[in-house]
Amino acid sequence: MNITLFYHSILSDWNHGNAHFLRGVVRELQERGHQVQVYEPKNGWSLQNLIKGYGEEKLEELQSYYPGISTNFYTLETLDLDEVLADTDLVLVHEWSEHELVKRVGEHRKQNDYKLIFHDTHHRAVTERESMAKYDLSNYDGVLAFGEVIRDLYLQEGWTTKAWTWHEAADTSVFYPHENEGEYDGDLVWIGNWGDEERTAELHEFLINPVKELGLKAKIYGVRYPKHARKSLANAGIEYGGWLPNYKAAEEFAKYKVTVHVPRRPYVQALPGIPTIRPFEAMACGIPLISSPWNDSENLFTPGEDFLVARTGEEMKQHLQTILTNKEKAKELAAHGLETIRSRHTCAHRVDELEKVCEELGIETAKIYLTQNEQSPA
CATH class of the missing domain: 3.40.50.2000 (Glycogen Phosphorylase B;)
Structure with a gap:
């Protein structure tokens, strides 16, 4: 055609x-x-x-x-x-x-x-x-x-x-697992834009606060972070990396042990079944994923097997501790998500x-x- x-x-x-x-x-x-x-x-x-x-x-x-x-x-x-x-x-x-x-x-x-x-x-x-x-x-x-x-x-x-x-x-010609010899730059990486205040509270509850309270080494990439957002990252000890070209995301995922997904509020409240592209890409790279709540009404994935779901900030902390301390669980979760992407998405x-x-x-x-x-x- x-x-x-x-x-x-x-x-x-x-x-x-x-x-x-x-x-x-x-x-x-x-x-x-x-x-x-x-x-x-x-x-x-x-x-x-x-x-x-x-x-x-x-x-x-x-x-x-x-x-x-x-x-x-x-x-x-x-x-x-x-x-x-x-x-x-x-x-x-x-x-x-x-x-x-x-x-x-x-x-x-x-x-x-x-x-x-x-x-x-x-x-x-x-x-x-x-x-x-x-x-x-x-x-x-x-x-x-x-x-x-x-x-x-x-x-x-x-x-x-x-x-x-x-x-x-996921574009699996670019998003695929990269080799890691066990040397990580940190614990957690998150790639996403601030979101025009569409998920400010959620980012604090499911990302910034858990990282701070667990004392994790973390890095965040994205654009349109206002001063108050960058200040919150600094207070939590999170490194801010600015804009990251999307085609480099797979290389960054390989440097960290876990990532999270924090959907914007309109998708959670009014648009069930739409995860946006970030979780597809993360799972395609073979990194364990933990998500704040969203309704997978179209059965794209198997929550709990492809990724973990944290309903509260406290549950996010528990899931992060599990993934960071249980290598077998982390490996199993990442492998399941990767296979789902390769077979369907x-x-x-x-x-x-x-x-x-x-x-x-x-x-x-x-x-x-x-x-x-x-x-x-x-």
Whole structure:
């Protein structure tokens, strides 16, 4: 297939978690012989923050992890959809896109025979419903939603007539266990952004306070940490590492004995079944994971076997002590989580699902399922 993707960025993951999944999906599609073009807005905020804070050399570093990764920059004023979408079979437009782009691509679809899908990977359908309702999806063939609750909402609100659940997953070409000879830099590592005050209390209860009270050696990576947050880390003896390129996370996980997952409040309260991408990636790296509560209503994992669940800060302390003192338990937990990812939750699994959607929409099966001999150059 010829596939065109409109996303915020594939180059930058600065406060932009969708780049994690997008990179893995694009690579998997290309390896199967599909032709993929990514378009992102010129001067997008994530890429601009990355370059401003860390320089363009980070884009060169990205190439060593994703050889040949590329994008096309556009502005709404100069975007020629006739040119961009000539001979395309499938178009995905991400929900971070401007309303005008979503509408224009939909209007273009009316005059052409490619398939057009909207891809939603955020909680705004619940927390910013008025803005999401303004997206004109009338000419779209359907919606890919990263959880059943989001998929159902699109159907209930009448925003679309077709929708599929398409969870994020781990890009196992980058996220896999790295060798460790038993020499660790510390006990606990956490990789995540502060979260616009969406999980401040939770971060204190399930991460900062347990580390402080247990006297653990810990390091935290992420961006948009306000002064009061950095002060809390310092008071707990936690080292703050700033932004970490996502493709380096696997190397960091290998340097520590345990990590935790602290989901943002909207996902816990209103969006059960959506873990976001961080736990997928952690388990793919073979590090023991402990999570604060979230409802795995779609049975993606087996809580207690793939990861431990701490319902309170006190329980988090108990679980951390268990993992840090019981090597066999830690090894067993990590192995179970890793096997679950490899068997069900990789980008290859998600591309399998996407290809099934394409088949349902009527794209020629010869284009969807390329044989080894028929593959065009990636």
